[in-house]
Amino acid sequence: MTDKRDDLSQFSMLDLFRMEADSQTQILTDGLLSFERRNDPSDIEPMMRAAHSIKGAAAIVGLDMVVQLAHGMEDAFLAAQAGKLKLTPNRVDALLAGVDLIVQCSRVNDDMDAWLAAHGARIAKTMTDVQGIAFLPEPLWTPSAYAAPAAPPAPPAAPAPLAPAMPAALPAAAGAEPPPAELAPEPGIPGRALPPMKNAQNFDRLLALASEGRINAHQLHPLIQGIQRHKRNQATLFSVLEELMEAASHASDPTLKEKALLAIQKSQPLKQFMLEHITDMENYERRLLIGSENMVDEVLALRMRPFRDGIQHFPRMVRDLARSLGKDVVLQIEGDDTLVDRDILLRIESPLNHMLRNAIDHGMETPQERLAAGKPATGTILMEARHRAGMLNIDISDDGRGVDPEKVRRTVLERKMASEQMVAAMSQAELMEFLFLPAFSLKGSITEISGRGVGLDIVHDTIRQQNGTVRIETELGKGFRSSITLPLTQSIVRALVVDVKGEAYAIPIVKVERILKVAQSAVHTLENKQFFDHDGEHLGLVGAAHLLELGELEPADEMPVVVIGGNTRRYALVVDRIRGEQSLAVQAIDPIFGKMRDISAAALLDDGEPVLILDVPDLLLSIEKLLQEGGLHQLTRSDHAGRRKMKRILVVDDSLTVREMERKLLVGRGFEVDIAIDGIDGWNVVRSGDYDLVITDVDMPRMDGIELVNLIKKDLNLHKLPVMIVSYKDRPEDRARGLAAGADYYLTKGSFHDETLLDAVADLIGEAYR
Structure with a gap:
């Protein structure tokens, strides 16, 4: 049996140092942010151990600059633990700058001498600040200091740091990541990227095989049902034989009686054989289903990562960005151990980053503004991740100033995006939808902080591409809340399967608002648009058969309806039959077909039948066009061409x-x-x-x-x-x-x-x- 330590033999010492630096610098970052807020001495001990570990690892690979930097940090923690040094925010800044430098140095794969020379000024300043941290001035942390911090007085002369040694260039590790092109251009260092999967194609193939195994397991069920029918027919035959035996016993021909008795005796083993084997097959089917489901789950688990892996750099980013704007904001994260598909985690990192930056820049007040409004000087942003009903829910809420609906109304009117009468009649929820439009921003000036003048449209589009939804709520003066709902994985989608003209189609459950049955008598027509009333809302009707160009809808007394969309874009799709929900292993459509209208992907149902998965955002656009011409009973192509x-x-x-x-x-x-x-x-x-x-x-x-x-x-x-x-x-x-x-x-x-x-x-x- 191979010892786990043998698994590290393939890595160079520099690779091992990178691994050590990644984990220990995260401990330092988390510890510094926590200590700055809580001032809890228990946070210092883990940071001391982390700095000591980095110092030892750097000494082994000959990175003297990192050794001296980690040693200076260790001394600072010792002084703070003894009560001789107070870790004020400006000193935390210096220590965090040292953490950044260690991270960036650990990622250098090419000529280390050249990197050290290129960033010598930054290195020297950081070393001076860390080793002379006791001489850094302590600012007066009053609310006014946040908005307009006074220029700090010149510090006393600090002991000159040792000149950083320039080690010989270290060989680049095979497969290591390339170094960043430059040091972090904005507050906080970039988040550590999730490690790439060994072979994505192998994973996709493995998932496809596991899904085929699940489908094959499900196909045993109709076979067992057929054998059950055979068993019932057999029982009827045995009953007839017994009646024959009864009749033969009263017959005068002894040969007939003998043959009837022989038939009864021959049938008994068949009956017992059938009973035993049906039980065996049912047990086998159950084990096969459990095994195939577990195999799919285990394959999917290979892609699952804790939510913290994608957002661990956010608290640092929020802290640094807020300080750069003269604000005091803390990010609280709940549910960071929630498991998420690694692809989804990678794709939502940018939208979540944008929303946090937007909250700090647009939503959060300065400390003096907050105190004047009766709020704590420190603003709070809460990010929560959890699983709910088989979906991933991410809620981001803040206690800032919120969004003024009247300001949105004025902006809509100024940009002539709707008439004055329409804007006046809009609800707050409808007004909030404008925040998702391209280039719609309530900020007067374009900044580099929260989207370069771009609104929440990039967030909305990215979430929509992941088959998710995002909703926003606000209360003026009290805060802003965003709620994101996403599938746990893109490899498996929970979908509603419907029949349209004898063909199976699937709609992702996250895109389904509700399922209804609508009577023909409840359908109304206005300006060639058909609709029905539901909970005080007019829902437009359109036949799925016509929408997908499969023909016209067959009339029925009651029509199965799937309501899709949300907010102001909600429509009712009439289908032939609703089969129910299934978990589908998504299979991409061959690129040779290009982007198919209204279709996003394909899959196989549990019985092996192929099914197309509908692209709901694309579908909504097609529905809007059809509704302009009628609704439920659309004109055929020939009629349209004729007129x-x-x-x-x-x-x-x-x-x-x-x-x-x-x-x-x-x-x-x-x-x-x-x-x-x-x-x-x-x-x-x-x-x-x-x-x-x-x-x-x-x-x-x-x-x-x-x-x-x-x-x-x-x-x-x-x-x-x-x-x-x-x-x-x-x-x-x-x-x-x-x-x-x-x-x-x-x-x-x-x-x-x-x-x-x-x-x-x-x-x-x-x-x-x-």
């Missing part, structure tokens, strides 16, 4: 105002106009309709206009479709790039006026009517 008299134009633009202006101009001239909100949406729409012209912007999320033009011009069915680009970019190279992609016309918004657009459209496709 077309006007030429159709597709307008693709992510700007609501530009999109609406172009639509009104074209409709006023007699054209039939459809809209798409970005490149992906436009590509989906143009393939499903019959258009005479596409008008597109260039700069759009998900897919820009140039990519859209390229796709249209390379498609065998669409390459002759005229495309006009309307863009703010008016440089000759921008125009050349658009025309090179295949655009038939390039119009700049800078010189844009009504007749310019209409004249250009007339040049390309003529008048509106055929």
Whole structure:
């Protein structure tokens, strides 16, 4: 049996030092942040041990600079433990700077001499601060000191630190991470990246095999049911034989009686055989199901990581960023041992970071403002992670100033995003939805702190891409709360399976609001839109068969309905039948098919039947377009084609105002106009309709206009479709790039006026009517 210590033989001494530095510097960071807040002497002992361990490990690999730095930190902790040194925030800053330097030094893989020389000034300053930490001034920690800290007096002359030794270059460890391009550019050091999996393809293959094993186990069930039916038929046969024996016993022919008795005797072992083997098969099925489920769970467990692995650097970031803004904020984390899929953890780190920075910059007041409002001078942000109903819930709440709904109303009106009457009628929840729109910010100036002037749209989009949802609540003067719901893993999705025209489709449970049955008598029609009332809300109806281009919905007295979406975008999808919930092993669709409209992935049901998983955000866009034409009973393609008299134009633009202006101009001239909100949406729409012209912007999320033009011009069915680009970019190279992609016309918004657009459209496709 191999001793665990043998597993370390493949690592160099420098590799081992990196491992030691990673764990011990995290202890130092956590300890310093805790001691700064609690002033608990029990926090000092673990930090002393951590500094001592780093010093010893650095001495072994010859990093004299780290040895001296760790020794200075150890001395500071000893003095603090003896009550001779008070670890004030400015001294904690110096010690944290030393921790950063150790981390960054440990990650250098190339020429150590060159790295030390390149950062000599920073190293010298940090060494001076740590070794002369007792001479650093102690600031007066009054509320005013947070907002406008006075310039500290010049410290007394401190003992000059020993010159850091320049060790010989150490060989780079095989497979080690490359060094950071520069020292941390913002407060706090970057979070330690999760270690990469050995082989992601092997994991995917292992999960696929485990899922196939589970499917095979489930396929035993119909086999056992068939044998049970055979057993019942056999029992009927035995009953007939017994009746035959009874009749033969009264017959005069002894041969008949003898043969009947022989038949009864021969049947008895068959009956016993069937009973024993059915029991054996049922036990085998149960063991196989348990084993296959456990195998899937164990494979998934390989990807699961504690929540703390993705957020362990957040408390430091919050502390440093708040101090840089003259604020005092502490981050409290609950549920840091909650298990999360490593891929999800990696992808949500940036949105969570953005939300914390947003809370500090926008939401938190200065200490004097908080004291004047009757709050503690120190602001608190609480981040909670927990499992709930098979999902991951992350709540982020703060006790800051919150968001003023009236300020949101004014901003919406100023940007002309809705009419005054509409804005006045909006609820607070509807107003909060504007915070998720691109470039929507309540901050007057653009900063590098909380999104560079970008709103919460990046958070919303990232969470949505992970099949999650995010909701926000606020109370003016009391705080702001964000609630994120995500699947525990992207490899397995809990889904609602429905039938549409005999085909199975799956909808991720996280995207399902509720399931209902709606009577035909409860359906109302208004302006060709069908809806029904539920809890005081009008829910628009659309048939899934028509939406997925599978035909028309078969009428029924009661219609199974799945409500999808949320807040102001909630719709009812009519299906043929609801099968129930299943856990599905997600399988990506071959890239050769590209992005399939309304479809995100595929899977196999428990009985081995293939199923397509619906892309709900994409589905909502398609539903909105269908609802503009009717709802539940949509016109077929032939009817639609028969009634077309006007030429159709597709307008693709992510700007609501530009999109609406172009639509009104074209409709006023007699054209039939459809809209798409970005490149992906436009590509989906143009393939499903019959258009005479596409008008597109260039700069759009998900897919820009140039990519859209390229796709249209390379498609065998669409390459002759005229495309006009309307863009703010008016440089000759921008125009050349658009025309090179295949655009038939390039119009700049800078010189844009009504007749310019209409004249250009007339040049390309003529008048509106055929």
